[in-house]
Amino acid sequence: MSNEQMLVDLCFELALKIRMGTKVFEDNDQCGEWVAKELREHGFNTKPCAVRWGILVDKNGEFIK
Numbered sequence: 001m002s003n004e005q006m007l008v009d010l011c012f013e014l015a016l017k018i019r020m021g022t023k024v025f026e027d028n029d030q031c032g033e034w035v036a037k038e039l040r041e042h043g044f045n046t047k048p049c050a051v052r053w054g055i056l057v058d059k060n061g062e063f064i065k
Contacts (some may be wrong), residue, residue, distance in 0.1 A: 002064070005056050008046055011035055012053040 002009050015035045016028060032053045039048040039054065046054030047061065056064040 002056070004044065005064075006041060008044055008054050008056060009052070011039060016053075 012032065013034050015031055019025050019026045019028065020051070025034065036054055037049075038047055039061050043057065045061075047057050049055040049063070058064055
């Protein structure tokens with residue numbers, strides 16, 4: 001796993017943990033969508049895959065290995 005993917009995983013994990021103690025987002029899906037949008041705006045394109053909230057993808061939407 002790349003350092004970039006570990007950073008993406010950490011961003012999702014932290015946001016979801018913070019969400020538990022706040023009422024900023026209605027549910028985990030809304031929180032996950034917000035994190036993905038923020039990451040995308042900073043050059044980290046992701047898409048959900050199985051139990052992972054975000055896997056890095058290239059500009060064509062293909063998973064980065």
